[in-house]
Amino acid sequence: MPSITLEELQNKVGQRIGSSRWFTIDQPRMDAFADLTEDHQYIHIDPKRAAQTDLGSTIAHGFLTVSLLSAMYYDAMPKLDGAEMGLNYGFNKLRFLSPVHVDARIRGHFDLLHLRHTGQKVTETMQVSVEIEGSDRPALVAEWVNLYMLERDHK
Numbered sequence: 001m002p003s004i005t006l007e008e009l010q011n012k013v014g015q016r017i018g019s020s021r022w023f024t025i026d027q028p029r030m031d032a033f034a035d036l037t038e039d040h041q042y043i044h045i046d047p048k049r050a051a052q053t054d055l056g057s058t059i060a061h062g063f064l065t066v067s068l069l070s071a072m073y074y075d076a077m078p079k080l081d082g083a084e085m086g087l088n089y090g091f092n093k094l095r096f097l098s099p100v101h102v103d104a105r106i107r108g109h110f111d112l113l114h115l116r117h118t119g120q121k122v123t124e125t126m127q128v129s130v131e132i133e134g135s136d137r138p139a140l141v142a143e144w145v146n147l148y149m150l151e152r153d154h155k
Contacts, residue, residue, distance in 0.1 A: 098137040
């Protein structure tokens with residue numbers, strides 16, 4: 001992924017910065033996430049039982065979709081010149097709009113809402129939408145805030 005200067009990024013406020021590659025949400029991924037988070041609700045891990053619900057199949061944990069935002073971000077976003085490190089600062093808003101069914105493919109879209117530079121810190125607020133391939137409604141929408149720490153000699 002190419003890099004971008006702070007000035008170039010500031011000029012992109014209000015624009016789509018990028019979109020990630022597609023990620024397949026298969027049953028092994030959902031099972032592994034269930035094990036890691038100890039969330040073994042049957043709608044995520046029991047295909048036969050989940051098929052008997054209105055959902056029709058197992059669905060991804062909402063937090064699994066959220067957890068993939070970092071990978072999607074790395075795919076879609078250029079590296080900020082002079083950034084020593086980035087920190088997830090949290091979410092102003094986060095909504096799950098559609099379930100992600102087993103074997104669906106999803107990808108993230110990132111629009112820059114706001115950028116604030118103070119001293120050695122840059123706060124970036126992104127409007128994020130996670131598209132489900134073939135669906136009119138996204139899996140989730142979020143207003144995500146990231147904090148970058150700039151190298152000491154970078155202005």
